[in-house]
């Protein structure tokens with residue numbers, strides 16, 4: 001009503017006054033309307049601790065937002081907006097790469113199957129992350145569940161990486177050895193450990209943030225190191241050689257991928273640059289946004305590197321016996337998906353059964369306010 005009265009008054013003044021003044025007045029009304037539509041953002045001390053991000057002081061959404069508020073907030077500049085978009089857009093990029101390869105006759109040849117299996121979780125993990133960042137401000141419970149799913153998708157991505165590495169990137173001396181034979185099943189087992197440890201790492205987050213961080217970093221560093229063993233071996237074989245090391249040579253895309261992965265891990269652990277200037281990078285430039293960008297660039301270079309290995313080693317690899325057929329590939333992938341979903345379901349069930357008073361689920365003053373109103 002106040003706004004309507006002000007708008008009415010504004011129109012009256014606009015008709016009587018100078019055109020410039022009228023334009024300024026119109027802009028002021030538009031700005032007023034816009035600020036009324038957009039939910040107010042909160043400072044760090046106005047949200048419960050469970051929503052705090054290290055050294056991010058402002059730009060928080062209401063911790064009791066509805067699902068619609070969360071979706072709309074992706075069009076408002078909050079401290080999560082760039083996190084959402086830096087994984088939403090790459091989802092479509094990887095999906096486009098998958099569809100482009102799929103429509104080019106790739107799936108008809110069994111040799112290409114591991115590449116397509118890699119691209120499925122490469123599309124899934126940025127999408128899961130985008131959803132987690134979008135809906136993480138609905139309640140403490142939803143926030144934890146969103147991140148459980150995010151971690152699960154990342155774990156599946158680590159399994160997805162193992163398929164093309166086993167099929168196209170193994171060093172010649174490892175071919176059909178014990179590690180090669182069990183490489184993909186071991187990656188699937190690693191993903192269970194990764195999901196379990198990363199989901200568990202949310203529990204000591206408030207009491208022991210350092211322990212939580214060590215657990216989560218280890219949860220993702222371990223499958224990364226395991227998956228990339230063939231590349232590390234090939235790298236040390238070729239390191240410092242003056243002459244070409246033939247099919248063991250790593251392409252520049254492999255090197256860019258490893259560099260991006262290193263940078264991703266560093267940003268995740270170091271929390272730079274916001275650690276140096278808390279509050280200065282709340283909206284743009286904080287470590288999690290850079291972490292997303294490096295992760296996506298890493299996946300892009302990884303895809304390019306896999307394509308290089310797949311093409312350049314094809315003549316030699318097609319003479320070898322394939323490690324996993326279609327049935328074994330589908331069975332391993334299904335086992336990895338089911339196992340990870342069960343682990344996430346177990347953590348979710350525990351969370352749903354926990355009383356609201358448990359520190360992990362403390363909604364803080366805003367949630368209590370809403371509950372009091374409901375009663």
Ligand SMILES: [Zn+2]
Nearest residue numbers: 083129288292
């Ligand atoms: Zn993220």
